[in-house]
Amino acid sequence: xxxxxxxxxxxxxxxxxxxxxxxxxxxxxxxxxxxxxxxxxxxxxxxxxxxxxxxxxxxxxxxxxxxxxxxxxxxxxxxxxxxxxxxxxxxxxxxxxxxxxxxxxxxxxxxxxxxxxxxxxxxxxxxxxxxxxxxxxxxxxxxxxxxxxxxxxxxxxxxxxxxxxxxxxxxx
Numbered sequence: 367x368x369x370x371x372x373x374x375x376x377x378x379x380x381x382x383x384x385x386x387x388x389x390x391x392x393x394x395x396x397x398x399x400x401x402x403x404x405x406x407x408x409x410x411x412x413x414x415x416x417x418x419x420x421x422x423x424x425x426x427x428x429x430x431x432x433x434x435x436x437x438x439x440x441x442x443x444x445x446x447x448x449x450x451x452x453x454x455x456x457x458x459x460x461x462x463x464x465x466x467x468x469x470x471x472x473x474x475x476x477x478x479x480x481x482x483x484x485x486x487x488x489x490x491x492x493x494x495x496x497x498x499x500x501x502x503x504x505x506x507x508x509x510x511x512x513x514x515x516x517x518x519x520x521x522x523x524x525x526x527x528x529x530x531x532x533x534x535x536x537x538x
Contacts, residue, residue: 391417393523395431395445401499401506402447403478405429411530412447414523423518424450424495426467429525429538432497432516447525448507448516449476452496460486460509465498476500484509493518 397410406412406429414431424430428450436444452458452467459466463481465474474482478501486509490496494515499505508515528536 391415392526393431395447395525397447400504401501402429402449403501403504405449405476405500406447406525406528409530410528410534412525413527413529415526416523418524418526419518419521424453424521424524426450426453430495430497430516431522431525432520433522434513434516434520436512445522446497446507446513448497448499448505450495451498451508452490454490454492454494456490456496458486458488458490458496460484477502479503488515490515495521 393414393416395412395414397406397408397412399408412431429447430450431445431447434444434446451465451472457466457468459469460482463483465472465482482498482502488496494517496508496515498507498509506513525538527538528534
């Protein structure tokens with residue numbers, strides 16, 4: 367009987383430790399909306415690495431999940447999934463349907479349409495990133511005054527894998 371109880375305690379402790387590690391290291395996120403088409407679709411199930419940016423900073427092109435001050439329908443702060451376009455001190459200009467990063471036109475073969483609407487001329491502030499969705503015509507992102515640039519402290523992590531749908535499992 368003592369051995370059985372010890373085994374149960376070991377199993378329960380191991381499960382608790384694994385659960386804590388998983389909750390600290392990764393976070394599941396479900397894509398809500400069309401702003402990242404064609405890269406990500408509404409309902410895609412993603413795994414986000416929460417440790418990546420504890421060690422390093424975001425890089426241009428990373429797909430991130432961030433918490434915003436905007437509220438979702440249930441009254442909680444809204445999480446967004448977007449692509450990092452600019453880092454601190456980068457000069458972002460959007461004009462005539464194109465994005466320029468530090469005076470060089472970006473070649474963005476990942477966007478849905480070859481057109482980026484809006485008129486932006488900004489130097490990304492310290493400790494912030496400029497993000498946009500890949501579906502520029504349907505994305506609420508750093509171009510919008512209501513969102514603006516994202517503080518690095520609001521970044522929950524980097525998208526590392528799409529797990530669902532199963533026929534589109536992809537690492538990023």
